Amino acid sequence: MPHISEAFGHWKSTGQGVKFGDRVKGAKTPDEFIDGLQCKNNSCAKYNTANPNYRSDYLSVYKSVLKYMSKCKDVIEKECKYE
Numbered sequence: 001m002p003h004i005s006e007a008f009g010h011w012k013s014t015g016q017g018v019k020f021g022d023r024v025k026g027a028k029t030p031d032e033f034i035d036g037l038q039c040k041n042n043s044c045a046k047y048n049t050a051n052p053n054y055r056s057d058y059l060s061v062y063k064s065v066l067k068y069m070s071k072c073k074d075v076i077e078k079e080c081k082y083e
Helices: 004-013 016-024 030-037 054-071 073-079
Strands: none
Touching: 016 030, 030 054
């Protein structure tokens, strides 16, 4: 099972973590994360402008992950190392 550090490493390796990482640094909620990527304050170019439903799609995936995690909590806690 992949670890969060591997996912983050992949994000960085694609250049996205370098280009957009500062925008989401310190985000504590999914909405804050999306606002950072989408540059809610209009001071920079938006992330993923090709998908007009980016916010709702992202939140849908986020909710699915939470649902999965709640159903598999014991397995996740044994298999994953949170950093």
